[in-house]
Amino acid sequence: MTPGAAMPDRLGGAPDGKRSLRLWLRLLTCSTAIEQRISARLRDEFGSTLPRFDMLSALDRAGEAGLTMGEVSRMLMVSNGNVTGLAQRLKADGLIEHLPGADRRVQRVRLTAEGQTRFTAMARAHEHWIEGLFAGLTDGDAEELTTLLDGAKRSIHSAAHEESNR
Amino acid sequence: MTPGAAMPDRLGGAPDGKRSLRLWLRLLTCSTAIEQRISARLRDEFGSTLPRFDMLSALDRAGEAGLTMGEVSRMLMVSNGNVTGLAQRLKADGLIEHLPGADRRVQRVRLTAEGQTRFTAMARAHEHWIEGLFAGLTDGDAEELTTLLDGAKRSIHSAAHEESNR
DNA sequence: CGAATATATTTTAGGCTTGAAATATGTCGT
DNA sequence: ACGACATATTTCAAGCCTAAAATATATTCG
Numbered sequence: 203m204t205p206g207a208a209m210p211d212r213l214g215g216a217p218d219g220k221r222s223l224r225l226w227l228r229l230l231t232c233s234t235a236i237e238q239r240i241s242a243r244l245r246d247e248f249g250s251t252l253p254r255f256d257m258l259s260a261l262d263r264a265g266e267a268g269l270t271m272g273e274v275s276r277m278l279m280v281s282n283g284n285v286t287g288l289a290q291r292l293k294a295d296g297l298i299e300h301l302p303g304a305d306r307r308v309q310r311v312r313l314t315a316e317g318q319t320r321f322t323a324m325a326r327a328h329e330h331w332i333e334g335l336f337a338g339l340t341d342g343d344a345e346e347l348t349t350l351l352d353g354a355k356r357s358i359h360s361a362a363h364e365e366s367n368r
Numbered sequence: 369m370t371p372g373a374a375m376p377d378r379l380g381g382a383p384d385g386k387r388s389l390r391l392w393l394r395l396l397t398c399s400t401a402i403e404q405r406i407s408a409r410l411r412d413e414f415g416s417t418l419p420r421f422d423m424l425s426a427l428d429r430a431g432e433a434g435l436t437m438g439e440v441s442r443m444l445m446v447s448n449g450n451v452t453g454l455a456q457r458l459k460a461d462g463l464i465e466h467l468p469g470a471d472r473r474v475q476r477v478r479l480t481a482e483g484q485t486r487f488t489a490m491a492r493a494h495e496h497w498i499e500g501l502f503a504g505l506t507d508g509d510a511e512e513l514t515t516l517l518d519g520a521k522r523s524i525h526s527a528a529h530e531e532s533n534r
Numbered sequence: 535c536g537a538a539t540a541t542a543t544t545t546t547a548g549g550c551t552t553g554a555a556a557t558a559t560g561t562c563g564t
Numbered sequence: 565a566c567g568a569c570a571t572a573t574t575t576c577a578a579g580c581c582t583a584a585a586a587t588a589t590a591t592t593c594g
Contacts, residue, residue: 251579251580252580253579253580253581280580280581280582281581281582281583283581283582283583283584284580284581284582287579287580287581288580291579305589305590306588306589306590307588307589307590308589
C-alpha cells in the first residue's frame with residue numbers, strides 16, 4: 203500500500219514536516235488575508251475593529267444576562283488583561299454596560315441598546331463580506347474544507363493536550 | 369440536481385452566508401490555535417517571537433544579498449512601519465545587519481552569522497512543532513486541505529481584486 | 535473566627551500592528 | 565539646473581496583545 207517503503211513512515215500516514223509546513227503556510231495566508239480585508243471594512247464602514255466586533259458578538263449571543271470578563275476571555279481565546287482594555291473602550295463608546303452581581307470579584311457585562319443596534323448592523327455586513335470572500339468556492343468545497351478544518355482542529359488540540367501531559 | 373429548488377441559489381452553488389461564516393470561524397480557530405502554540409514555544413525555548421521568526425525566515429531565503437525593507441514588508445504582508453521596528457529589534461539582538469547600497473532611499477538588510485545560526489536552530493524546531501500539530505491528520509487529508517485552501521486563497525484574492533475595481 | 539488557599543480581575547511593561555504624516559532621495563521633463 | 569513627481573522609509577499616535585505581578589474578594593478548614 204505505502205509506496206517508497208524504504209523510508210520508515212513512523213506516524214502511519216501522517217503528514218511529514220514539509221507537507222505540514224506547506225499546509226500551515228496556506229492556512230496562515232488565508233486567515234491573514236481575510237482578517238486584513240474584514241478589518242479594513244470594519245474600520246472604513248463602521249469605525250470599529252475586529253477584536254471589538256468579536257467581543258460584541260460574544261455578548262450578543264449571551265443576551266440579557268451578559269458574560270463575565272473571564273467568560274469573554276475564554277470565548278475569544280485572549281488574555282484576561284486584553285478583555286479589560288477592550289471592555290473599557292467599548293464602554294467608553296457606550297456599546298456595553300456593567301451589571302451588578304453578588305460576587306464582587308466578577309465583572310458582568312452586556313450590550314446596551316445602542317450596542318445591540320450597532321452590532322446587528324455590523325454582523326449583517328460582516329456576513330456579506332465573508333460570503334463574498336468565499337464566493338469563488340463551490341458549496342461542496344466549502345463544506346469539505348470545513349470538515350477537514352474540524353479534523354485539523356482536533357489534531358491541534360490533541361497535540362496540545364499531549365504536550366501538557368508530557 | 370439542486371435540491372430545494374424553491375430557493376434561488378444566485379451564486380450557482382457558491383456557499384451561502386451561514387456556511388461561509390462557519391468556514392471562516394473554523395479557519396480562524398485553527399490558525400489562532402497554531403499561532404498561540406508556536407508563539408509560546410518560540411518565547412519559552414528561544415526567547416523570540418513569531419514576527420521576528422518570520423522576518424529571519426524571509427532573510428534566510430534571500431541569502432547573501434538580503435532584502436530591502438519594502439521587500440520584507442510585502443513578503444510578510446505587513447506595513448512598512450512595522451518592518452522598521454522589527455528590524456531595529458533584530459539589529460539590537462545582533463541577528464541582522466545593514467548593507468550599503470547605491471540608492472540611499474533603500475535599506476537593505478541580511479542575516480548576520482549569528483542570525484543565520486539562530487534562525488537555523490529555530491527553523492528546525494519550528495518544523496517539528498508544526499508537524500506535531502498536524503500529526504492527527506492523515507497525509508491524504510493534509511494534502512487535500514492544502515489544495516482546498518489554495519482554492520480559498522484564489523477566491524479571496526479574486527473577491528478583493530473585484531472590489532478594488534468596483 | 536481567622537489563616538491559608540482559590541478565584542476573578544486589573545495593572546504593568548513591553549512588543550506588535552496599523553494608517554497617515556513626515557522625511558529623504560531619486561528621476562524625469564523641460 | 566530645477567521643479568514636479570515618484571519611490572522608499574521612518575515617525576507618530578493609537579489600539580491590540582501577552583505574561584507576570586498585584587489587588588480584591590470568596591471559600592475552606594482547622
